[in-house]
Amino acid sequence: MIWQLALKSAWSRRSGLSFVVLSVAVSAMLVLSVFQLRQDARQSFSQAVSGVDLMVGPRGSASEFLLYTVFQLGRPSRNMQASHLETLENMPGVAWAVPLQLGDRYREAPVWGTSSAFFGVFRVQQQPLVFAKGRAFAKPSADNRSAVFELVLGASVASRYRHHVGDQIVLTHGDGGELAARHEQTPFTVVGVLAPTGGSIDRAVLVSVQGFEAMHVGWGVMPMGLGSGMANVQKDLLADMPVDALTPSSLTAILVGLQDRSRVFQVRRQIENTTTEPLMAVLPGVTLDELWQVLSVAENTLLLVGLVVSLASLMSVAALMLAGLSARRREFAILRAVGLSPAAMMRLVMLETAVVALVGLLVGLLAQQSGLMLASDWLRQTMGVSVRVWSIPTEAWMALGAMLLTAVAIAGIPAWRAYRWSLSDGLSAPQA
C-alpha cells in the first residue's frame, strides 16, 4: 500500500527527482572511480615488471635505478660490466638472466637492448608478452647475421607512428631530440609488434644487445661530425666484424629469474657480495610498491575530495527533498484524511529518499562501469593503467554502502518535517 503510493507519487514527480538521482549518480561515479583507479593504478605500477624476481644493477639508489630501468624516468643510472651476465647465469638458484641496455631512442620511444629470451620471461601484471603481429627478433649468430638488425615495437609505438612489420627504422643516439645524431648506417627492420600490456614496454622499442652494440661500432673512436667519411668507416668495420664480437661491454641492468622464489634473499645476498664491482639486486614489486607509498598523500587527498563531494551531493538530496516537500503538504493531508498516520507520512518520505538514493547509486555504478569499459583501452595506452571492469575494491563497496546509509539518515530530515507538518496541518493543509 505505502510502497505503491510512494512509487506512484515519486513517478508523478519524476522530472524533479531525476535530478536528485543524477546528483547521487555523479557522486557515486566519482567515488567509485577514485577507489577503482587508485587500486588499478597502484597495481599497474607495482606490477609493471612481474615475472622478474630481481633486477641487478650497480649499487646506488634502488628507486632511482628502477624508475630509470622500468619507466625510463629520471637520470640514467651508471652501467655495469657486461661480464656479470655470465656470472649470474651460472649462479646457483638462478633460472635465467636477461640483459637490459638503455640509452638510445626512436623518436620519443626508449630503446631496450636485450636478448631474445626476454620475450619468454618478461611479464607485465602477471601477463606474458604476446605478439600482435610478427615475432620476436632472432638470436644473432654467424649464420643469421641479419638478426642483428631486427627490431620489435611496443604497442603504443607501433600505433603512434603507424609502423608495421617490414618497416625500416633508424634509431637516434642518446636521449633523442632534433639535433641528436642518428644511427643512419644501421637501419633496423621491424619483425614484430607486441600486443598492448599497460606497462612501460608499450612505449618501448626492443632490439638485441648485439644490434645495440652494432649501432655504436666505431662511435667514440672516430670524431663525430665527419659525415659520410665516418659513416663509411662504421660500415666497413661492421662488415668485417664477426657477430660474436658484437657483445656489449657494459649493461644498464640484468633481469634475473629464480628457480625457487623463496630463496630470493639468499640469491640477493650472493649477488651483492660480488667483489669485482659493487652491485645491488632489487625486488621490483616491493620497491615499486614502496615508491607508490610516496604518492599516497596525493591519492588520499583525491579520496577525501571524492568523499566530501559525495557528502555534499547527499546534503543536496536532503535539500531537494525538503524543497519538494512543501508541494506535498496537500497530499499528506489527503492521506491523513483517509486514515494514514503521521508516522506513515514519515515512512513515505523516508522510503522515497532511500529509493531515490539507491537508484542514483545503481545508475552511478552502471554508468561508471560502462564508462570504464569504454575507456579501458584509452587508459591502458595513454596512462599505462589497466583497469578491469567489475573489479570494484571492497572499500568502494563499503563507500557506496556508507553513501546509502548516509542518504537514509539524511532522509530523516525531510521525513521528520513531513511528520511535524502532518501533525500540525491535520486535514487542513494549504494548497501549495
Added chain:
Amino acid sequence: MVISLSQLVYAWPGQSPLLRIDALNLEAGQSLFVGGPSGSGKSSLLSLLSGVVLPTAGDCQVLGQSMAALSPVARDRLRADAMGIVFQQFNLLPYLSMMDNVLLPVKVSHRRHAQSCDRHGHPVAQARGLFERLGLDALPPSTPVHQLSVGQQQRVAVARAFMGSPALVIADEPTSALDDDNRDAFLELLLGLANAGSTSVVMVSHDRRLADRFDQQLWLVGPRPLAEKIPS
C-alpha cells in the same frame, strides 16, 4: 449515537477558547449542518470529530469512543474505518486515477474493504455504483483526476467518502467551489447517498441557505459568546 459532545472546549495552545459546545448528539443516519462566520471554529470542530486534534476540555465521543481515551494510532484507525472526509477543494491525489482515488479507503481499512465486499461484492463494483449515482459513469474510471472539472472532482471525493460504507461522512465547505446549480445538485447527491446507506453527515458551510436541508443545525459564533444550538 454517532457523535456525542458534552462541555466541549477547544482552544489553540496559549489562546482563549475558540470553541465551546455544551451538548451535541447526532444519531446514526442523521445529518448536521454547522454554520458560522470564518474563524468561528468550524474547521476545528471537524478536526476534533475526525480525531486529528483533541479537545482542551470536555468530552468528544465518536461512535461511542471517547477521542481523548484513544491513542493517536487508534484515532487514525477510527478515521480510516468509520469516516469519509470531503474537503473544500483539492481532495484527490493527482498521481492516482479517478478509480484509484476512490479505492483508497478500502485499501487503508480492512473493515471498509470487508463492508464493501459484503454489500456490493467487490469494492470496484461499489465504486462503479457510486459513479453511476453521482453521474460520473460516462467517464472511464482510469481518467487522470486533473482532467476532471472542479464539480466532477468534488463528486469523486464524495464517492471516496462513501466508499466502504463508513458510519460518518464529514464535509468541510464542499460546495464553496461550486456554482449555484452544481451546489444544489451536489447537496442532493450527498444527502441522498447518506440516506441510502443510513450514514450520518456533518457538513460545515458558511452558506445559511443550505441549513434547512439538514436534520440538525449548529451555529458557531466564534471565540467569545457561547455557541448556541438551534434544534430543528
